[in-house]
Amino acid sequence: xxxxxxIYNIFLIILCSIVLTLSGFYYLKxxxxxxxxxxxxxxxxxxxxxxxxxxEFIKTFxxxxxxxxxxxxxxKTLILISILAAYIMINNIFLNLKNPKIWYFAxxxxxxxxxxxxxxxxxxxxxxLFFLPGDIFFIVxxxxxxxxxxxxxxxxxxxxxxxxxxxxxxxxxxxxxxxIEDIFVIFKIDIYTDTILHITNRNFSExxxxxxxxxxxxxxxxxxxxxxxxxxxxRHIILSGSNYKPAxxxxxxxxxxxxYIFHLFCKTYLFTIREQEVFQHLLEEKNNKVISESLYxxxxxxxxxxxNIFIKAKVSNRRELAQTYNKWKENQIASI
Numbered sequence: 342x343x344x345x346x347x348i349y350n351i352f353l354i355i356l357c358s359i360v361l362t363l364s365g366f367y368y369l370k371x372x373x374x375x376x377x378x379x380x381x382x383x384x385x386x387x388x389x390x391x392x393x394x395x396x397e398f399i400k401t402f403x404x405x406x407x408x409x410x411x412x413x414x415x416x417k418t419l420i421l422i423s424i425l426a427a428y429i430m431i432n433n434i435f436l437n438l439k440n441p442k443i444w445y446f447a448x449x450x451x452x453x454x455x456x457x458x459x460x461x462x463x464x465x466x467x468x469x470l471f472f473l474p475g476d477i478f479f480i481v482x483x484x485x486x487x488x489x490x491x492x493x494x495x496x497x498x499x500x501x502x503x504x505x506x507x508x509x510x511x512x513x514x515x516x517x518x519x520x521i522e523d524i525f526v527i528f529k530i531d532i533y534t535d536t537i538l539h540i541t542n543r544n545f546s547e548x549x550x551x552x553x554x555x556x557x558x559x560x561x562x563x564x565x566x567x568x569x570x571x572x573x574x575x576r577h578i579i580l581s582g583s584n585y586k587p588a589x590x591x592x593x594x595x596x597x598x599x600x601y602i603f604h605l606f607c608k609t610y611l612f613t614i615r616e617q618e619v620f621q622h623l624l625e626e627k628n629n630k631v632i633s634e635s636l637y638x639x640x641x642x643x644x645x646x647x648x649n650i651f652i653k654a655k656v657s658n659r660r661e662l663a664q665t666y667n668k669w670k671e672n673q674i675a676s677i
Contacts, residue, residue: 343398350394353548356555357387363562378431379558385424386551392416393542407540411463411533414471418455421475422448428479432486435505444482451478468540469527476520483513500611500653508557515553518546564613602670609669610653619646623659624666 360383368376396403410417425448433441451474461467490506522544532539607617615636622632629643636643656662 346397353390356552357383360555360558375431375434378427378434382427385420385427389420396542407538411538413459422452425478436489463533465527465531465533472523476523479516483509483516487513501609504611515546515550519544522546602673606666606669612653616646616650619643620650623662
């Protein structure tokens with residue numbers, strides 16, 4: 342059993358470390374604040390998992406930690422509030438929330454509530470009251486994000502947001518499981534008496550949620566082009582200082598703009614790196630054989646990538662794909 346727990350914890354630590362490494366690399370490369378938020382969130386996950394792992398293996402530490410939690414849960418409060426704050430920050434940056442301050446005020450109120458719980462007696466009810474507000478806060482915030490993503494105008498033509506909507510539905514479901522597991526463990530498994538104190542510090546539903554988050558982020562970094570730097574800032578860099586216009590004769594500046602538009606389109610429709618390469622050749626009106634020779638892949642593989650591109654862009658042929666891209670490009674130019 343101890344070997345299984347050890348391997349499980351090592352797996353969690355490695356997974357968090359991979360996410361931190363990738364997020365750090367792409368943050369330094371793009372300066373995207375969303376990646377920084379991921380770094381903060383997974384640093385908290387990693388640190389908290391190490392603490393929980395220590396309570397599972399070192400009995401003296403577990404006893405001291407549990408006694409400290411039941412009397413003055415400072416560490417638990419800081420971790421809980423920090424994780425929720427990082428989660429709000431990531432969604433605020435990604436979706437540009439209208440009133441993010443409301444959620445930070447709610448978080449401050451939650452902190453105050455958790456401090457009040459300190460004066461209560463040492464019972465399972467006290468522990469339940471400690472975890473309940475955080476679980477409900479997470480559920481309510483996920484519902485709020487899903488309500489925003491219900492706006493069809495917001496998600497129209499944006500595969501990334503449609504995919505994010507599905508992810509948030511999964512997060513909402515898992516957050517409900519976290520709440521249910523907390524209730525069950527606190528009242529049915531843990532022991533809170535004057536002579537015996539037994540607390541289960543690990544929530545496996547929470548672990549599954551974090552593993553899922555890790556896998557999704559790793560999948561994104563390995564399959565989609567890291568072009569997530571702040572779009573407004575990047576447009577400003579490309580277009581400012583040169584009075585750039587789409588019809589400008591400045592070839593170098595125009596190439597930069599076309600590069601930006603191309604990868605922004607690919608990001609919007611969630612093209613993988615290989616699909617982007619195939620898409621570039623499709624725009625140049627090359628046939629499958631020429632594309633396969635250029636990319637050193639089989640014609641069958643090219644056809645598979647073309648099929649995936651058609652599905653993501655919601656077109657049925659190359660002509661429609663070119664029309665969709667040109668129309669999308671015109672809309673981007675018009676919005677400048």
